[in-house]
Amino acid sequence: MNLDSKIPSGHISEKWTNHQFESKLVNPANRRKFSVIVVGTGLAGASASASLAELGYNVKTLCIHDSPRRAHSIAAQGGINAAKNYQNDGDSVYRLFYDTIKGGDFRAREANVHRLAENSVKIIDHCVALGVPFAREYGGLLANRSFGGAQVSRTFYARGQTGQQLLLGAYSAMMRQVDAKKVELLNFREMLDLVLVDGKARGVICRNVLTGEIESHAADAVILATGGYGNVFYLSTNAKWSNATAIWRAHKRGAAFGNPCFTQIHPTCIPVSGDYQSKLTLMSESLRNDGRVWVPKNGTDARSPDLIPEDERDYYLERIYPSFGNLAPRDIASRAAKFVCDEGRGVGNTKLAVYLDFAAAIKRDGRPVIEGKYGNLFQMYEKITGENPYKVPMRIYPAVHYTMGGLWVDYNLQSTIPGLHVLGEANFSDHGANRLGASALMQGLSDGYFVIPTTLANYLGSTKLDKVDVSHQAFKDARAGVEQGISRMMNIKGGKTADELHRKLGKLMWDNCGMARNEQSLNKLLEEIPKLRDEFWNDLRIPGDAATLNQELERAGRVADFIELGELMARDALERRESCGGHFRTEFQTQDNEAQRDDEKFCHVAAWEYQGEGKAAKRNTEALNFEYVKLATRSYK
Amino acid sequence: MAGNNNSRTMRINLKVWRQQNEKVQGNLVDYTLDSVSPDMSFLEMFDVLNEQLVKKGEEPVAFAHDCREGICGSCAMVIDGEPHGPQTGTTTCQLHMRSFSDGDTIVVEPFRAKAFPVVKDLVTNRTALDRIQAAGGYVTVSTGNAPDGNAIPISKEIADLAMDAAACIQCGACVAACRNGSAMLFVSAKVSQLALLPQGQAERDRRVSRMVWQMDEEDFGSCTNMGSCAAACPKEIKVENIARINREYAHAMLFGRVSERVSDE
Ligand SMILES: Cc1cc2nc3c(=O)[nH]c(=O)nc-3n(C[C@H](O)[C@H](O)[C@H](O)COP(=O)(O)OP(=O)(O)OC[C@H]3O[C@@H](n4cnc5c(N)ncnc54)[C@H](O)[C@@H]3O)c2cc1C
Ligand code: FES
Numbered sequence: 025m026n027l028d029s030k031i032p033s034g035h036i037s038e039k040w041t042n043h044q045f046e047s048k049l050v051n052p053a054n055r056r057k058f059s060v061i062v063v064g065t066g067l068a069g070a071s072a073s074a075s076l077a078e079l080g081y082n083v084k085t086l087c088i089h090d091s092p093r094r095a096h097s098i099a100a101q102g103g104i105n106a107a108k109n110y111q112n113d114g115d116s117v118y119r120l121f122y123d124t125i126k127g128g129d130f131r132a133r134e135a136n137v138h139r140l141a142e143n144s145v146k147i148i149d150h151c152v153a154l155g156v157p158f159a160r161e162y163g164g165l166l167a168n169r170s171f172g173g174a175q176v177s178r179t180f181y182a183r184g185q186t187g188q189q190l191l192l193g194a195y196s197a198m199m200r201q202v203d204a205k206k207v208e209l210l211n212f213r214e215m216l217d218l219v220l221v222d223g224k225a226r227g228v229i230c231r232n233v234l235t236g237e238i239e240s241h242a243a244d245a246v247i248l249a250t251g252g253y254g255n256v257f258y259l260s261t262n263a264k265w266s267n268a269t270a271i272w273r274a275h276k277r278g279a280a281f282g283n284p285c286f287t288q289i290h291p292t293c294i295p296v297s298g299d300y301q302s303k304l305t306l307m308s309e310s311l312r313n314d315g316r317v318w319v320p321k322n323g324t325d326a327r328s329p330d331l332i333p334e335d336e337r338d339y340y341l342e343r344i345y346p347s348f349g350n351l352a353p354r355d356i357a358s359r360a361a362k363f364v365c366d367e368g369r370g371v372g373n374t375k376l377a378v379y380l381d382f383a384a385a386i387k388r389d390g391r392p393v394i395e396g397k398y399g400n401l402f403q404m405y406e407k408i409t410g411e412n413p414y415k416v417p418m419r420i421y422p423a424v425h426y427t428m429g430g431l432w433v434d435y436n437l438q439s440t441i442p443g444l445h446v447l448g449e450a451n452f453s454d455h456g457a458n459r460l461g462a463s464a465l466m467q468g469l470s471d472g473y474f475v476i477p478t479t480l481a482n483y484l485g486s487t488k489l490d491k492v493d494v495s496h497q498a499f500k501d502a503r504a505g506v507e508q509g510i511s512r513m514m515n516i517k518g519g520k521t522a523d524e525l526h527r528k529l530g531k532l533m534w535d536n537c538g539m540a541r542n543e544q545s546l547n548k549l550l551e552e553i554p555k556l557r558d559e560f561w562n563d564l565r566i567p568g569d570a571a572t573l574n575q576e577l578e579r580a581g582r583v584a585d586f587i588e589l590g591e592l593m594a595r596d597a598l599e600r601r602e603s604c605g606g607h608f609r610t611e612f613q614t615q616d617n618e619a620q621r622d623d624e625k626f627c628h629v630a631a632w633e634y635q636g637e638g639k640a641a642k643r644n645t646e647a648l649n650f651e652y653v654k655l656a657t658r659s660y661k
Numbered sequence: 662m663a664g665n666n667n668s669r670t671m672r673i674n675l676k677v678w679r680q681q682n683e684k685v686q687g688n689l690v691d692y693t694l695d696s697v698s699p700d701m702s703f704l705e706m707f708d709v710l711n712e713q714l715v716k717k718g719e720e721p722v723a724f725a726h727d728c729r730e731g732i733c734g735s736c737a738m739v740i741d742g743e744p745h746g747p748q749t750g751t752t753t754c755q756l757h758m759r760s761f762s763d764g765d766t767i768v769v770e771p772f773r774a775k776a777f778p779v780v781k782d783l784v785t786n787r788t789a790l791d792r793i794q795a796a797g798g799y800v801t802v803s804t805g806n807a808p809d810g811n812a813i814p815i816s817k818e819i820a821d822l823a824m825d826a827a828a829c830i831q832c833g834a835c836v837a838a839c840r841n842g843s844a845m846l847f848v849s850a851k852v853s854q855l856a857l858l859p860q861g862q863a864e865r866d867r868r869v870s871r872m873v874w875q876m877d878e879e880d881f882g883s884c885t886n887m888g889s890c891a892a893a894c895p896k897e898i899k900v901e902n903i904a905r906i907n908r909e910y911a912h913a914m915l916f917g918r919v920s921e922r923v924s925d926e
Contacts, residue, residue: 094735099730149810192827199799200799
């Protein structure tokens, strides 16, 4: 497999500029001759649809919901990074680049990350122009706060609803193009297969979820912006409809899957309350600007938190990581929470929680200030738990949140299938083995607003594309495959629901490939998953009929893909015999329990190549070279 | 673990609207759930019900949901006659069973409005709201043309007001709550957000007239200022936005250049 990353030559700070100049263009009159399919309408998909339509391409956008604005990005809370240095605290493009490379534990491509940092500045400008109501100071200028893994204040926000406001900005830009008839919005559509003609991505097969109709759509290029696959774990902070089907089916058509085992466990989520739990709710990392994380020094201390005196509390993040304190990066903060709970010092009934305490901040700044910054998060916490966080500390525990892995893409965001571009969380590209807070929104918008307009033109301008429509045999075959898959699931008529099997998968994944993994747990997982797959294909129950709205059928299709992807994650985790970022192999840790990388053997991306039904995928590698940021052991002490 | 009600479970009687599709009649069907935890969300209770139905080979109750955090605007149930149920400022997905008591009977229906045809059970089609957005709920600025983010200072008060309006999640509760089935609160929230900000000024007249006209073209009723919309809004969008849209619309009619009702130019 050819894994040419296509990193442009030149100094890191000039690569993107040079590349933009050297890329092929499509002249304005010709753009209207090209058509592009965009799947997914989160930040990446909505911004790509808007920016490509503005340029004059004909865009067809597939949206799984009734409205594009319901996409998962809407739920992002805390903020978006940009190297504006408005605070005069020493920030720069280079520092954001540096922090992101280091935060990712040296498992991301330098060139991509530098481009991301460059674009960050333009994103804020564009969002402001679109009418995004970012938080402001009294003087009318934009406000900032801090996020983990950084010592500067570079995070822009709109209360605790930053994702919502950024998505509404991108959605409005896209709806303007719907109005202008440059974007054809196909809502209620779920993509179920990718269609290749002569080895190039030329269309998709999708299901109209309202009518059950299977449709074919052809285009000159396809863009997947379908988000992450955290829901493999069943319980995660992702929206319930977030799924891996689009990227998984593309993988089966030949797109390599990069670093599938790199998942992010977020340290501050509301703990599980019962078996019926359907998802986990994030409490934004921004809370760690003012909240202090602690557990009792003594694990048997069962007093209510306000009765535990200061000197009997262990503010363990401040103790172990004095220079970053409560704002240590996510992987580190999550593991630290796990360690104190494993030591028996967790709090609450299940003892799987730690305190996030605002008492000191409320005393210092007063309740109105805290309410102004986090009011909606506090309210959300109270609605879910029935407890008032202004009075008692929040109880939090780590939960699956984000997937750094995804389809492998080159510098142009093109997968190993020509014409298939992958944007946002769906690709593997910029966050290495751990993503810093407030960087996903930045990446989604960078990819959609600023990268793809250049790189797609380069593809269209330099590729010979025959005329293809949906009468082509490749569409007929793909469509027949999708129909067979659906009727196969409908006809199992067993006794288990898709959710039941999904919960089982989630528990297996969390126990064996979660916050800590090792050879034994991963081998066990690799034994269990095939059994679960058999159970799925022999005992699934989908009532009703496939030719109507059938949410059980939708769920089942996604679970089938999650099971297969879960197996690949386990294999990837097993083969990566080192710890890095969110991938923590218990066999590879330093004396003080930090991740121990092995740069000799694993300073590379693992890109898995599908080999066919029932065959083990092949592991290819793309070497990572660090020319600008010296490979070093990460330290936040 | 969250909450302290672990040991206590409740028996809940549900009367749920079942309707196979837009064309056939629907009706309320009775279900009883025996061990509902007070810490469950309203939708988690439906998950439990659905799991039982599927196991019996019956079709589960179709309902829309995604984020389950009160932000995507997917969930939409009328609970005991109120869109999103009894708790103010709360979406269906954020309503928890601790708001109910053991033995309660709860009636659950879809968001009803002429403009929201029922697709199946509790799922309706709310795409009319998107068509209103497409008619002008944006600032015309193409990617790559923006000045520095701090080039235009915007006072904190104005930014906060714009944000209050922008918090709308397009769930349609305002429409379902309105006796006339009007979408005025929804439209006014978008118009207000952009009318308050300097970025929205250039298109102010065009935006409000086109959005209002599109609303009229869909099956929404007219606003008679009863205020039930704001009372039902899970994001507590205020009726003052309706006063603002009325001013904006009057301005457009008096001073605007948008005289023709064209939604397609
Ligand atoms: C609770 C929460 C809070 C977060 N807060 C922050 C934050 O403060 N800052 C930050 O930077 N990041 C944050 N993140 C991460 C960030 O929100 C996501 O990584 C980002 O929004 C992903 O955007 P996207 O456009 O790539 O994908 P998404 O927004 O996930 O959009 C993809 C869409 O495609 C749809 N889709 C999937 N498969 C198909 C298919 N087969 N056919 C059709 N459609 C499909 C999905 O349903 C989804 O709606 C947060 C994440 C969560 C879960
Ligand atoms: S499911 Fe998203 S708002 Fe309720």
